[in-house]
Amino acid sequence: MRARTLPHSRLRSGGGTRIARTTRKTVVIAAVAALGAGLLAGCADDGKDEDDTSSGSGGGKTKITLGLFGTAGFEESGLYKEYEKLHPDIDIQQTVVERNENYYPALLNHLTTGSGLQDIQMVEVGNIAEIVGTQSDKLLDLSKYGKKDDYLPWKWQQGTTSGGQTVALGTDVGPMAICYRKDLFEKAGLPTDRAEVGKLWAGSWDKLVETGNKYKAKAPKGTTFLDSPGGLLQAILSSEKDRFYDSSGEVIYKTNPAVKNAFDLTAKAAKDGLVGNQTQFQPAWDTTIANSKFAAMSCPPWMLGYIKGKSKPEAAGKWEIAQAPKSGNWGGSFLSVPKNGKNAEEAAKLAAWLTAPEQQAKLFAVQGSFPSTPAAYDSDAVKNAKNDMTGDAPIGTIFAEAAKNIPVQTIGPKDQIIQQGLTDNGVILVAQGKSAGEAWKNAVKTIDNALDK
Amino acid sequence: MPTRHDAAAPPVKGGAAPARPPAESASEERRRARLSRRWQRDVRWSPYAFVSPFFLLFVAFGLFPLLYTGWASLHAVELTAPTDMSWVGLRNFTRIFDDEFFWNAAKNTLIIGIISTVPQLMMALGIAHILNYKLRASTFYRVVMLAPYATSIAAATLVFVLLFGRDYGMINWFLGLFGMDQVDWQNGTWYSKIAVSTVVIWRWTGYNALIYLAAMQAIPQDLYESAALDGASRWKQFLHVTLPSLRPTILFTCVVSTIGASQLFAEPLLFDANKGASGGSQHQFQTLGLYLYEQGWVNQHLGRASAIAWTMFLILIVVGIINYVISRRLRASS
Numbered sequence: 090m091r092a093r094t095l096p097h098s099r100l101r102s103g104g105g106t107r108i109a110r111t112t113r114k115t116v117v118i119a120a121v122a123a124l125g126a127g128l129l130a131g132c133a134d135d136g137k138d139e140d141d142t143s144s145g146s147g148g149g150k151t152k153i154t155l156g157l158f159g160t161a162g163f164e165e166s167g168l169y170k171e172y173e174k175l176h177p178d179i180d181i182q183q184t185v186v187e188r189n190e191n192y193y194p195a196l197l198n199h200l201t202t203g204s205g206l207q208d209i210q211m212v213e214v215g216n217i218a219e220i221v222g223t224q225s226d227k228l229l230d231l232s233k234y235g236k237k238d239d240y241l242p243w244k245w246q247q248g249t250t251s252g253g254q255t256v257a258l259g260t261d262v263g264p265m266a267i268c269y270r271k272d273l274f275e276k277a278g279l280p281t282d283r284a285e286v287g288k289l290w291a292g293s294w295d296k297l298v299e300t301g302n303k304y305k306a307k308a309p310k311g312t313t314f315l316d317s318p319g320g321l322l323q324a325i326l327s328s329e330k331d332r333f334y335d336s337s338g339e340v341i342y343k344t345n346p347a348v349k350n351a352f353d354l355t356a357k358a359a360k361d362g363l364v365g366n367q368t369q370f371q372p373a374w375d376t377t378i379a380n381s382k383f384a385a386m387s388c389p390p391w392m393l394g395y396i397k398g399k400s401k402p403e404a405a406g407k408w409e410i411a412q413a414p415k416s417g418n419w420g421g422s423f424l425s426v427p428k429n430g431k432n433a434e435e436a437a438k439l440a441a442w443l444t445a446p447e448q449q450a451k452l453f454a455v456q457g458s459f460p461s462t463p464a465a466y467d468s469d470a471v472k473n474a475k476n477d478m479t480g481d482a483p484i485g486t487i488f489a490e491a492a493k494n495i496p497v498q499t500i501g502p503k504d505q506i507i508q509q510g511l512t513d514n515g516v517i518l519v520a521q522g523k524s525a526g527e528a529w530k531n532a533v534k535t536i537d538n539a540l541d542k
Numbered sequence: 543m544p545t546r547h548d549a550a551a552p553p554v555k556g557g558a559a560p561a562r563p564p565a566e567s568a569s570e571e572r573r574r575a576r577l578s579r580r581w582q583r584d585v586r587w588s589p590y591a592f593v594s595p596f597f598l599l600f601v602a603f604g605l606f607p608l609l610y611t612g613w614a615s616l617h618a619v620e621l622t623a624p625t626d627m628s629w630v631g632l633r634n635f636t637r638i639f640d641d642e643f644f645w646n647a648a649k650n651t652l653i654i655g656i657i658s659t660v661p662q663l664m665m666a667l668g669i670a671h672i673l674n675y676k677l678r679a680s681t682f683y684r685v686v687m688l689a690p691y692a693t694s695i696a697a698a699t700l701v702f703v704l705l706f707g708r709d710y711g712m713i714n715w716f717l718g719l720f721g722m723d724q725v726d727w728q729n730g731t732w733y734s735k736i737a738v739s740t741v742v743i744w745r746w747t748g749y750n751a752l753i754y755l756a757a758m759q760a761i762p763q764d765l766y767e768s769a770a771l772d773g774a775s776r777w778k779q780f781l782h783v784t785l786p787s788l789r790p791t792i793l794f795t796c797v798v799s800t801i802g803a804s805q806l807f808a809e810p811l812l813f814d815a816n817k818g819a820s821g822g823s824q825h826q827f828q829t830l831g832l833y834l835y836e837q838g839w840v841n842q843h844l845g846r847a848s849a850i851a852w853t854m855f856l857i858l859i860v861v862g863i864i865n866y867v868i869s870r871r872l873r874a875s876s
Contacts, residue, residue: 223622513817539841
């Protein structure tokens with residue numbers, strides 16, 4: 090077949106005029122070149138293109154883009170509009186990725202290649218140590234844009250390098266309290282007043298677990314004291330000053346007695362059936378919220394929003410909130426500004442404005458993200474804050490109290506991996522019937538493999 | 543006005559031999575030679591230009607990543623600083639020998655591969671056989687069969703996660719009707735593998751059935767008629783006419799399914815999305831693809847992930863050779 094078509098094509102290809110042939114050849118070369126160029130362009134630094142569009146569109150306005158994850162709520166609380174009104178030459182746009190585990194690897198990739206970055210990038214607290222430790226040379230020093238005294242000292246510290254550059258400004262924090270069901274506590278013969286409940290376990294996590302035993306003795310059928318082993322472990326660990334790293338940056342989670350104690354206490358609670366056999370944020374766990382299957386849970390401000398989203402309407406007002414045995418932080422984010430953005434200066438100003446006390450107070454009112462700026466705690470938005478789930482409880486005051494007692498925690502780049510290993514490859518196994526020793530071994534094996542370069 | 547030198551010359555009136563115009567100048571001669579060289583070059587090189595787009599793309603997105611991965615696998619590289627490589631030689635490969643997570647993942651891949659592929663292909667064969675009879679609304683059945691294939695893996699897996707839920711899942715509710723205990727589908731060593739395989743089977747059975755059906759319809763009817771004349775039952779016809787005729791198709795689906803099984807990723811990733819890429823609390827359904835992803839993107843060890851990728855590649859080559867040998871044996875025996 091092939092042999093026969095060749096002379097034929099030869100006939101035809103020779104048949105054209107010289108001009109025609111040249112034209113066709115040009116077309117071929119042009120096509121190849123275009124494809125090749127397209128390929129190269131695909132791999133090339135696309136920062137330039139973005140800069141062009143950002144200055145070109147919006148009728149000469151400066152466009153500032155934000156890369157966010159989850160529900161940051163800046164847009165929802167009208168902060169962009171307000172800023173645009175204050176600065177008519179600024180045009181703000183955001184792109185949002187729903188889950189941080191999808192957002193963060195991409196952000197790292199963009200930072201290391203210096204392309205595809207937004208003018209402002211959000212960073213979760215679990216990743217902030219890694220970003221500050223390894224990417225700070227690519228980020229703008231924001232210390233002259235944000236006011237250090239505005240922020241909680243530990244929050245400011247987390248965004249600051251060892252060399253003293255502040256490359257990330259704190260947005261929200263997650264001061265933790267304990268949310269509990271008044272109706273279930275009452276049925277189990279426990280007090281329901283938040284001050285009395287707080288006294289039950291003030292100062293010691295062991296007392297919380299003891300209270301769990303009391304609850305269990307008279308518990309309404311089918312309910313557990315706490316929601317999940319992961320939630321309890323998270324709560325205990327977040328109140329410890331030293332967890333997985335020491336101040337010199339060494340991994341110490343295996344030898345740190347605080348970590349082992351937290352693990353063992355959680356394992357004991359799991360063994361005794363005080364916690365639900367659930368993994369947090371799984372659909373089945375959501376259902377235990379809806380069906381009122383547990384009496385209490387560790388509860389940063391954003392958790393109230395989550396509870397509200399998963400509860401049946403009749404659960405409104407049945408929750409109450411008390412101080413945790415020890416204050417800790419769970420969650421929260423930062424804003425950072427990559428140096429190579431064309432509008433880095435304008436972006437830094439916006440980042441500082443978005444994280445200033447007044448704006449954080451507004452964000453709290455709409456979104457429930459708790460301010461990292463103590464000045465906001467005296468604002469009406471925080472002082473008078475209430476939540477449908479907790480009725481009249483002055484949640485703003487309670488969380489503000491907790492926020493002030495949070496220890497300055499030593500954080501490290503792989504905190505998230507270690508925490509997840511201890512939770513998902515550790516304490517949950519005890520809830521499933523394994524021994525605490527087996528669970529610890531499984532967790533350590535997983536974590537060590539994950540940390541080993 | 544250029545003339546067509548390369549075309550066959552028109553027959554000259556009254557002459558047998560194709561005559562050339564007698565007075566052809568030397569410059570005309572040179573021009574002819576030049577043109578001839580030109581189109582010779584054209585014919586020789588243009589095909590390469592025509593096929594080049596694919597190969598350029600392949601080099602950029604296939605070959606280069608392959609080689610770069612090989613290079614990266616010889617280094618300790620972290621995702622936080624991909625240009626900062628430090629040479630470690632073959633350490634990333636040698637450590638795989640006593641990396642229990644790798645072998646656990648390899649074992650899981652193999653087990654899930656077998657318990658998803660074997661039932662899937664057998665069921666597909668059966669379904670195709672049934673659909674091969676004259677049925678009312680056969681197009682309807684064929685479309686229905688292919689419908690799972692048209693859904694997205696992610697959506698299907700997320701729905702299956704709900705169905706397989708321990709406390710509120712429909713499957714446990716159904717089993718409960720027969721007095722069975724709640725099954726912890728996500729945490730059981732075997733249950734989780736079976737559940738993941740179910741998603742795979744659900745999605746691919748119809749696709750394979752359609753391929754078998756197409757092949758079955760190409761089997762000449764006379765074979766069945768003569769078999770029937772010889773007194774062969776339906777079952778015998780299936781065994782001795784249908785199956786042998788389908789042999790190349792079955793081989794094809796086996797190869798495709800093997801490749802698919804070795805790459806299994808999205809189903810186990812989403813089967814317990816909260817535990818990330820660890821494939822369950824005891825890695826009970828972590829496949830090789832998932833382990834590779836975990837090392838590269840969760841733990842950020844690009845060097846180790848690259849070594850895993852290359853080891854997977856080598857394992858696949860071995861599997862491919864075994865496949866080839868078996869298929870040659872089969873062909874020789876037929």
